[in-house]
Amino acid sequence: MVDRDGPEPVRRPRLQDVAAEAGVSTASASLVLRGAPGPGSATRERVLDAAARLGYRPDRAASLLARRRSRLIGVVMDVRSTFHAQLVEDVHEAADEHGYDLVLSTVTRTRGEERAVETLLDSRCEALVLLGPELPAERLGALDRQVPVVVVGRPVPSAGVDVVRVADDEGVAQAVEHLAELGHRRITYVDGGRGVIAAGRRGGFERAMRRLGPAGQPRVLPGDAGEESGARAARALLGAGELPTAVVTYNDHSAVGLLDVLLRSGVDVPGAISVVGFDDGPLARLAHIDLTTVSQESAELTRHAVAAVVERLDGGRSERREVVVPPRLVVRSTTGPPAGA
Amino acid sequence: MVDRDGPEPVRRPRLQDVAAEAGVSTASASLVLRGAPGPGSATRERVLDAAARLGYRPDRAASLLARRRSRLIGVVMDVRSTFHAQLVEDVHEAADEHGYDLVLSTVTRTRGEERAVETLLDSRCEALVLLGPELPAERLGALDRQVPVVVVGRPVPSAGVDVVRVADDEGVAQAVEHLAELGHRRITYVDGGRGVIAAGRRGGFERAMRRLGPAGQPRVLPGDAGEESGARAARALLGAGELPTAVVTYNDHSAVGLLDVLLRSGVDVPGAISVVGFDDGPLARLAHIDLTTVSQESAELTRHAVAAVVERLDGGRSERREVVVPPRLVVRSTTGPPAGA
DNA sequence: GGAGCAACTTAAAGCGCTTTAAGATGTGGG
DNA sequence: CCCACATCTTAAAGCGCTTTAAGTTGCTCC
Numbered sequence: 001m002v003d004r005d006g007p008e009p010v011r012r013p014r015l016q017d018v019a020a021e022a023g024v025s026t027a028s029a030s031l032v033l034r035g036a037p038g039p040g041s042a043t044r045e046r047v048l049d050a051a052a053r054l055g056y057r058p059d060r061a062a063s064l065l066a067r068r069r070s071r072l073i074g075v076v077m078d079v080r081s082t083f084h085a086q087l088v089e090d091v092h093e094a095a096d097e098h099g100y101d102l103v104l105s106t107v108t109r110t111r112g113e114e115r116a117v118e119t120l121l122d123s124r125c126e127a128l129v130l131l132g133p134e135l136p137a138e139r140l141g142a143l144d145r146q147v148p149v150v151v152v153g154r155p156v157p158s159a160g161v162d163v164v165r166v167a168d169d170e171g172v173a174q175a176v177e178h179l180a181e182l183g184h185r186r187i188t189y190v191d192g193g194r195g196v197i198a199a200g201r202r203g204g205f206e207r208a209m210r211r212l213g214p215a216g217q218p219r220v221l222p223g224d225a226g227e228e229s230g231a232r233a234a235r236a237l238l239g240a241g242e243l244p245t246a247v248v249t250y251n252d253h254s255a256v257g258l259l260d261v262l263l264r265s266g267v268d269v270p271g272a273i274s275v276v277g278f279d280d281g282p283l284a285r286l287a288h289i290d291l292t293t294v295s296q297e298s299a300e301l302t303r304h305a306v307a308a309v310v311e312r313l314d315g316g317r318s319e320r321r322e323v324v325v326p327p328r329l330v331v332r333s334t335t336g337p338p339a340g341a
Numbered sequence: 342m343v344d345r346d347g348p349e350p351v352r353r354p355r356l357q358d359v360a361a362e363a364g365v366s367t368a369s370a371s372l373v374l375r376g377a378p379g380p381g382s383a384t385r386e387r388v389l390d391a392a393a394r395l396g397y398r399p400d401r402a403a404s405l406l407a408r409r410r411s412r413l414i415g416v417v418m419d420v421r422s423t424f425h426a427q428l429v430e431d432v433h434e435a436a437d438e439h440g441y442d443l444v445l446s447t448v449t450r451t452r453g454e455e456r457a458v459e460t461l462l463d464s465r466c467e468a469l470v471l472l473g474p475e476l477p478a479e480r481l482g483a484l485d486r487q488v489p490v491v492v493v494g495r496p497v498p499s500a501g502v503d504v505v506r507v508a509d510d511e512g513v514a515q516a517v518e519h520l521a522e523l524g525h526r527r528i529t530y531v532d533g534g535r536g537v538i539a540a541g542r543r544g545g546f547e548r549a550m551r552r553l554g555p556a557g558q559p560r561v562l563p564g565d566a567g568e569e570s571g572a573r574a575a576r577a578l579l580g581a582g583e584l585p586t587a588v589v590t591y592n593d594h595s596a597v598g599l600l601d602v603l604l605r606s607g608v609d610v611p612g613a614i615s616v617v618g619f620d621d622g623p624l625a626r627l628a629h630i631d632l633t634t635v636s637q638e639s640a641e642l643t644r645h646a647v648a649a650v651v652e653r654l655d656g657g658r659s660e661r662r663e664v665v666v667p668p669r670l671v672v673r674s675t676t677g678p679p680a681g682a
Numbered sequence: 683g684g685a686g687c688a689a690c691t692t693a694a695a696g697c698g699c700t701t702t703a704a705g706a707t708g709t710g711g712g
Numbered sequence: 713c714c715c716a717c718a719t720c721t722t723a724a725a726g727c728g729c730t731t732t733a734a735g736t737t738g739c740t741c742c
Contacts, residue, residue: 012487014728025692030730040690060463061411062728064402065697079426080623088420089449096451101460104445108430110437119442122401146353231629260629263604282421288572288601355698366722371700381720403698406727 013054022050033058064124071100073309074120074128076113079106081225083252083281083298084131087152090302091129098310114139121146127309134195144320148312150305153296154197155322162312163322164304168197168278169204171294171327175248175276176208178292178329182337184246184274185215190233190258192250193224201250201278219244223254230257238265245338246274252283255291259334270336280330292335295328354395363391374399405465412441414650415461415469417454420447422566424593424622424637425472428493431643432470439651458484468650475536485661489653491646494637495538496663503649504663505642509538509619510545512635512668516589516617517549519633519670523678525587525615526556531574531599533591534565542591542619560585564595571598579606586679587615593624596632600675611677621671633676636669 019029024043031038032047033056039047050056064070073095077084088104095102103123105116113135120128127148133140141159143149149161156163172189179187189205192198202220209218221236223229230249234257237243249255255277262269269275277284280295304323311317360370365384372379373388374397380388391397405411414436418425429445436443444464446457454476461469468489474481482500484490490502497504513530520528530546533539543561550559562577564570571590575598578584590596596618603610610616618625621636645664652658 015730016728026729027692027694027731028690031691034730036730038690043690057459057463059406059465059728060460061402061405061465062697063730065400065406065699066728066730067697068730070402079420079429080423082421082423085420088447089451092447092449093451104447106429106433106445108433110430110434118398119401122398124400124402227627227629231627234629257627257629260601260604263601264629266607286568286572286598288568288575288598288605356700357698367699368701368722368724369720372721375700377700379720384720400698403727404700406729407698407700408727409700 012059013056015056015058018047018050018054018056021054022046070124070126072103072123072125073100073306074103074105074117074123074125075131076105076107076116076120076128076133077131079108081132081253081281082283083279083296086281086298087131087302090299091306094302094306095309098306098314100306100309117143126313129305129309132195132197148309150308152301152305154195155200156196160320162305162308162320164301164308164325165323166294166296166301166325166327168200168327169207171278171296171329172201172204172248173208174327174329175278175292175294176205176212178331179246179248179274179276179335180212180216182274182335184338185212186219186244187216187246187248188219188221188233188237188244190221190223190230190247190249190254192254198250205248223250225251225253227253227257227260230254230259231261232257234258234261234265238262238267243267243273246276246335248276248278250278252277252279252281252291252293255293255334256283256289259289259291269334272339274335274338276329276335284330284332290332290334292332293330295330297325297328300325353400354397356397356399359388359392359395359397362395363387411465411467413444413464413466414441414647415444415446415458415464415466417446417448417457417461417469417471417474419472420449422473422594422622423624424620424639427622427639428472428643431640432647435643435647436650439647439655441647441650455480462487467654470646470650473536473538489650491649493642493646495536496541497537501661503646503653503661505645505649505666506664507635507637507642507666507668509541509668510548512619512637512670513542513545513589514549515668515670516619516633516635517546517553519672520587520589520615520617520676521553521557523587523615523676525679526553527560527585528557528587528589529560529562529574529578529585531562531564531571531588531590531595533595539591546589564591566592566594568594568598568601571595571600572602573598575599575602575606579603579608584608584614587617587676589617589619591619593618593620593622593632593634596634596675597624597630600630600632610675613680615676615679617670617676625671625673631673631675633673634671636671638666638669641666 015026015029019026028039028043029047032044105119107113107116129150132153137156137159140156140161144161151161151163153165206218209216221233255275277291277293280293284291284293356367356370360367369380369384370388373385446460448454448457470491473494478497478500481502485502492502492504494506547559550557562574596616618632618634621634625632625634
């Protein structure tokens, strides 16, 4: 019943134990286990055998401390965002290919970005990949002086950090143009809050609308990054009586919230109103949502991000770089010609 | 333009530097910085000053290696699940309160549970919290022999691990009873796949339906944990011609997928059909979804999970324990009396 | 047969911090 | 005035691994 620990708390085997078991020095054992060149095949075999027999697993903390390089990339994400989840998956893969490992640090209600970043720095990360961070540009610049920083998905005006992002304004503009071609003129935008990313998308919307001439009065509803804000916007639109013929939202989450409220009110999408999101995250791709949205090209973004890290770390690049990936409108089933067309 | 690094790559200050700056030994500095008793107030002040002046931050790897205890709890999560995201937030908070820190390891397409767990073990985690793991019971038991393991959200038959979970079968039964009271008899269940959790919920459904007498024919549709499976189930139901009056799904994600397809087909919820989910994660609570669902009591679950860890680590408990939290039906707006009632 | 090498192997010095036991200092009592 | 004792302080020994410079060997070749 009661599982008392045995008398000997069975220590984890250490490298020394493996070396002893194999009858070689710890130096050889270490070299063999890391696949480093040097040891002959006889030694290799004996060490590998010994390690297997003992069930040896190297201690990361010790190895980290002793190693010159940690080969660790720190990633700061918001655990609530499905888009971040997808980016993390992709970054994991890309990092793997370059022989880097990831340390995840998440932003939560009670754990700010600053704290998340500090944990990573203290963990010997050689570089930081920040997903849509909201830290001020100066702080990001200061961080980059300690360790290469790659900011994903938001512009950082004149700061000394690498940036990999999609052209937010252009993305929204594409959405607007797509709608305009279909014949829409009364288009409303649901905003994404006070962040830099939100500002870029909002600006893109306003400029694109002006290009449509006097008919293109840009209307903007307040909002943020969550489903709820889209839902609120939908209720506001419904309450106002006259619906626009199309809505563009800050991101997919918001679009999904909006869609849902519209559907519940019996508004046909895209028959009565068209909806476009932003991100092309997992949400938009769900077959039943099938949201027309602006792709952030997550695979390309993460590839560039990891490449940027590797170049600074292993390639000796020292100047900062901004990679702006052109966004791509993904037309699915939430957009169509306006009712009267 | 080009930010060349200065000639001196400015090493991070080490404890030794702080000690030197303060004119004390590294021992004293270490003691002060960790708030350990011993050093007098004069020493304290000098060390703290010096540390601040140098911008000192302790190196986690080194501290981890030297420290007797790591005070690290490893958490394995699926980065794609919004419910896991919520659990992680809560675990973070609870762990903080007990002076433990978290190491996150995520399961992705290309990174299995085994790999996630190994990373944590190698990182000196003193205990593991596994969110809805799918590893076989024996493997979990073996892990527990290395380090205390708490499995959250799924039963582990006769294995030597702590388990904290909600009574899945009872939860689904509550959902069925709620529907039965409203007058429903034709209730369909959308399954969650081959896992242990899915089996428990499915069993609960079947038993609860039998209790309704001959009218309660349990119908089960295949599915999994994603939105898509709920959507597929909805299409299957719509295609079959005769809809049940109510559907219970494996989880909230599935329910949301189902709801969405129903809404698009103009089926009124709960007018024509009632829907109940499971988890009460962030999704269900969205005001526009407002899903009737079975709560997993995430706050209570995580509290118990962290308590279990702390008891084993600091409290000397050695027998394994299973905490089964009673589920709680959260009635929102997706359930109502059947059409004819 | 010995110099010169290539191919391995290993001793030993850390990595930056924690911790323990021993040393220094000061205090009050006998 | 000296000793016992409480209070600080610190030297030094690790934690478990990596890495480099300094060995060993065993060959080949002249």
